[in-house]
Amino acid sequence: MFEENNLSNHEKFLRIFNTLHEVIGEKLNQPNMQFGELLIAAERNNDKVIMNYKKELDFYRVFRN
Known part of the structure; x- marks a missing residue:
């Protein structure tokens, strides 16, 4: 397995984004939901x-894609 220092910026970003995705999914009790859908669910739940941070999170979602 690669050490953190050997990862490219792209790989570091994806690792952090995926962790963020998991944390938000767990927070909303929707671990299998896509990231954009999680943002919509958070809005419905008035989180x-x-x-x-919705604007920034949506930017990262678009950047990832």
Whole structure:
């Protein structure tokens, strides 16, 4: 397995993004939901923390794709 220092910036970004995806999925009790759908679910549930960062999270989602 690669050490963190040997990863490219792209690989580091994907690793962090995937961790973020998992954390938000667990927070909303929807671990298998796609990231964009999680943002919509957070809005429906009026999750203040996620909504506070929604614009940035959506940017990262688009950047990842």
